[in-house]
Amino acid sequence: MGTKRHFRVWRGDDSGGDLQDYQVEVNEGEVVLDIIHRLQATDAPDLACRWNCKAGKCGSCSMEINGMPKLGCMTRMSTFEENETVTVTPLRTFPIIRDLVTDVSFNYEKARETPAFAPPAGVAPGDYRMQQVDVERSQEFRKCIECFLCQNTCHVIRDHDENKHAFAGPRYFIRAAELDMHPLDTRTDRREYAQAEQGLGFCNITKCCTEVCPEHIKITDNGIIPMKERVVDRRYDPLVWLGSKIFRRGQVPQTFVTSAKHGDAVHSHVAHGGVHSHAGDSHDPAAEAEAQAGVNWHREVPRPTAPAVDDNGRLPLTELTFDRAAAPSPFGDDVTFPLPPEHLNFAHPEQDKH
């Protein structure tokens, strides 16, 4: 009762490959992964494809179907037109191993770099007490099946291999968010970590990750944005701001994750530059050189911030409580001039061939 349908499947390995055409039987109620399996059993026994549960729970069969990052087991054939060609390609962001299988080790490396859950000291197993409402926020992120579709679709790394070093990707932002929101996690620097080490600042909230998430996790709205907002909160909290002034050029406060342990100048610069976009204190030669080479469009452009006014619409300060004479700078007090070139949102037309 099946009909013949036209499939194009990318075949090849790291040395190259191309789309191959197959006419293959499709039955009612089948999904794309069924068709891949039928191809394996008939025309292409060595067609490489990852899969496990075939129920959308393990996140193995990630692939790009007609260009869209999807799970093969969750893409019903009935979603295509009767005579539509179905094109199946491997995830574009990761190196090819063979056919539909890619090397996703990038994700496991980033997972290893993310600091683990820090259990509360002195609470014995069995004595953990948490309210449902408090665990639910983290539970949303723990639904993640690690299909890496969000990582694959994120434009920060999709066509920019060079960003992979400094950017952990949406999957690990929500891991950081999950731990940040965990009622009993004792680390207090999850957000700073995300900003300084994971490259949260690269994300400019295009929500592509949320769109492709098969678990419908609101990656951007519930994970990334709150993390960004809290980082901003801290930066604009007068006390924190004051603290950061005190510690500025000496040691960073203890809760702050330093980049120094990487011992990698470029990396730590990129990550750091993301945090202090307008801090104006990064006149180091490497940064200058990088800025000359072209604009990094994936760096964080600071989001417009509303003035920190009180309920009456006024700044909650007077000269008495303010820490210096005269009015605050309209550009923000942590901005010094001239602005370093890498913080300017301008690309020279001649150089804009990057």
Place this chain on the structure above:
Amino acid sequence: MTTTNRIERHHYDVVVIGAGGAGLRAAIEARLAGKKTAIISKSLFGKAHTVMAEGGAAAAMGNVNSRDNWQVHFRDTMRGGKFLNNFRMAELHAKESPQRIWELETYGALFDRTKDGKISQRNFGGHEYPRLAHVGDRTGLELIRTLQQKIVSLQQEDKAELGSYDARIKVFDETTITELLLDGEKVAGAFGYYRESGEFILFEAPAVVLATGGVGRSYKVTSNSWEYTGDGHALALRAGATLINMEFLQFHPTGMVWPPSVKGILVTESVRGDGGVLKNSDGKRFMFDYVPDVFRKQYAETEEEADRWYTDPDNNRRPPELLPRDEVARAINSEVKAGRGTPAGGVYLDIASRRSAEEIRRRLPSMYHQFKELADVDITKEPMEVGPTCHYVMGGVEVDPDSGAAFGSVRGLFAAGEVSGGMHGSNRLGGNSLSDLLVFGKRAGGHAASYTDQLTVRPKVAIGAVEAAVETALAPLQRDTGESPYQLQQDLQVVMGDLVGIIRREGELADALGRLAELRERVAKVSAVGGRRYNPGWHLALDLRNMLVVSECTAKAALERQESRGGHTREDFPAMDPMWRRVNLVCSLNGDAVRLAHKPLPKMRSELIGLFDRAELAKYLTDEELADFDALVSDADAEEAGN
């Protein structure tokens, strides 16, 4: 042969084969004991079949009903397994699972909570009290992710201390072990290949923990993933270990039967625990007709009483939809055979008409999601079509209950989780497998570590054995005259599904053995096209011989056991026979041939058997055993009177 020189070699103290719940828990324990540990995973790290477990992990924490304790859990487990369980395993499991669950919280797990902030526990078929720690209906995922993240955190500690993440615990993902290597009777290592490159890899290690899961891929309709090819069962057999209870396979009563692409995918039992009912095509709630006498006392007789139970479980008996899995599977099978099934050959599971849409979505989020996405069925509006699906094998490696060390001639081999046998007897209760993984994973990992401590000489891998393993592994690629592995797998699945399925008959089982013998010849000549890089056809060709030998064990044991019990139903012997309860069927390998032996079950300790009513025991025990029990009770009474 020069090929062996170029094989990548690794030295470890403990090699854990399998990266599901049991494997990861075993690896954590071995690493905590200070052993250099390797985890071998057929898939990517964190994709193991454990993620499929939806309902929860059974542990008598008593958070929801304080009357629950390990004795009640033990009783439920033995009852569910029809008293064929290894009592010591059931005892350890019931006693230790609460600690294992609490431990997960210290690794970062986030279970659903009760009002007072403890781990919430839900009802499940066969459990007397709400007992399953859960996270919505994705408990297995939570468990695997938690263990995965614990391993990462151990790696981070090692990195800080020793400079490398992999210093003491390393995950070899997408790697398959094809052979265990022995030095005399001692395990010396394991041989396999990287799926990605097709290159071979040799682990030299004095202790191996098998945690490879089950055998479901030998069946046509199964909830199991491609990995479930009985690798650990077959590796153990070939290394001289023994398998028990291989005739007992659990068919999950409610797998999806429509649409075809998701045939076999499970609908969690919590749908029934949360109010879902089974109906036949006449709309009749038929489970009331299928309550066996042994359960009569605990289950409601009217729909009214059953419905009251959900809100007032202390004063009402349970709905029959919550009978143990085998009873539900058999009931559905009977309804379908009597012509009262759905068009797709199942029955209806209806929760839509019984709970509000909002409540269904909240209590069963991934179930709702799964049906909506996969089948475009809205379970808040229409009933599901479900039927029995091959789900779990109770049988497995015969192990020492306390240490998980394999019996038979081999030393240094351990097994935990689905690949080990005995814990669940003839039928596993839902929720007991997740806690089984943790309890016995920890034990196997710990005992494997201490086993290496007491070795005075490290066993050596024989080069000849490695050469033989290379030859065996490459053979399918070098033949071009044999059949396709996919065809052979399909044929095997037909034989097992049709002839050694949920309802079995002597003639069919004998027929199955004949066909399996034919298949064995064909599998020996299987050929795979293509090269060594990520070639699924080749991988399947290598898995086939494992599936085959395990299927033979199942068919042989099923033919031998002339009774029906738990996951083994003989149409020609429909009743339980107390004489057969005293017997385990033990499979071993004699050359290539499967040998079957009878072995008496260990006798339950008196304080454990004393936990049961005489009336209940009378349904399972022989007169002789009952006389022993009576003597025990009167001794105890006399002692009490004496005090």
